[in-house]
Amino acid sequence: NAGVMQNPRHLVRRRGQEARLRCSPMKGHSHVYWYRQLPEEGLKFMVYLQKENIIDESGMPKERFSAEFPKEGPSILRIQQVVRGDSAAYFCASSPFPGQGGYTFGSGTRLTVV
Amino acid sequence: AQKVTQAQTEISVVEKEDVTLDCVYETRDTTYYLFWYKQPPSGELVFLIRRNSFDEQNEISGRYSWNFQKSTSSFNFTITASQVVDSAVYFCALSERVNKLVFGAGTILRVKS
Numbered sequence: 001n002a003g004v005m006q007n008p009r010h011l012v013r014r015r016g017q018e019a020r021l022r023c024s025p026m027k028g029h030s031h032v033y034w035y036r037q038l039p040e041e042g043l044k045f046m047v048y049l050q051k052e053n054i055i056d057e058s059g060m061p062k063e064r065f066s067a068e069f070p071k072e073g074p075s076i077l078r079i080q081q082v083v084r085g086d087s088a089a090y091f092c093a094s095s096p097f098p099g100q101g102g103y104t105f106g107s108g109t110r111l112t113v114v
Numbered sequence: 115a116q117k118v119t120q121a122q123t124e125i126s127v128v129e130k131e132d133v134t135l136d137c138v139y140e141t142r143d144t145t146y147y148l149f150w151y152k153q154p155p156s157g158e159l160v161f162l163i164r165r166n167s168f169d170e171q172n173e174i175s176g177r178y179s180w181n182f183q184k185s186t187s188s189f190n191f192t193i194t195a196s197q198v199v200d201s202a203v204y205f206c207a208l209s210e211r212v213n214k215l216v217f218g219a220g221t222i223l224r225v226k227s
Binding site for chain 1: 157
């Protein structure tokens with residue numbers, strides 16, 4: 001059983017470019033959660049998605065960030081017009097059902113904006 | 115509001131020493147879950163344990179043990195006979211019935227040989 005798969009593992013973008021981070025949940029998991037680890041701020045929740053639905057985006061920055069989890073394919077976290085402050089590790093977790101934790105995380109994507 | 119406090123920013127021990135990482139949480143809910151994660155230098159988040167609020171029984175897994183005390187809102191983690199490979203950042207986290215984890219700031223553990 002493959003775990004949560006995130007790619008790419010490392011991503012370098014120039015300021016103003018777009019970053020697309022992918023997350024494939026564990027088999028049978030239909031709930032996906034994105035977290036961001038900023039150097040001085042720790043791990044923070046960003047967004048919770050089910051297939052084709054955003055359930056909770058209370059942690060998403062209001063601009064430039066979006067997330068989707070289509071019926072087919074991985075969940076995508078998209079950051080438009082990246083700035084240096086977006087440099088962070090982005091982690092994805094999945095679960096088979098909501099609300100009870102035990103979240104299994106992927107290895108993360110480390111985004112560096114130059 | 116939920117909050118997790120890991121007051122120890124960094125701990126250094128010598129191999130084979132026992133070490134306890136503290137975690138204090140705040141929540142208004144009676145149903146919640148507590149977690150510990152390990153983040154080694156390679157950067158991934160490794161799930162260690164989940165505890166629900168109705169189960170205060172302490173747990174032991176090899177050299178790891180956890181002490182959950184609702185009376186003091188604490189969920190402390192002890193590593194017995196520490197090893198260099200235990201060097202990592204350890205995060206305590208809390209989840210109520212909503213679908214997100216609130217993490218503490220983490221404790222850096224350095225185990226020296």
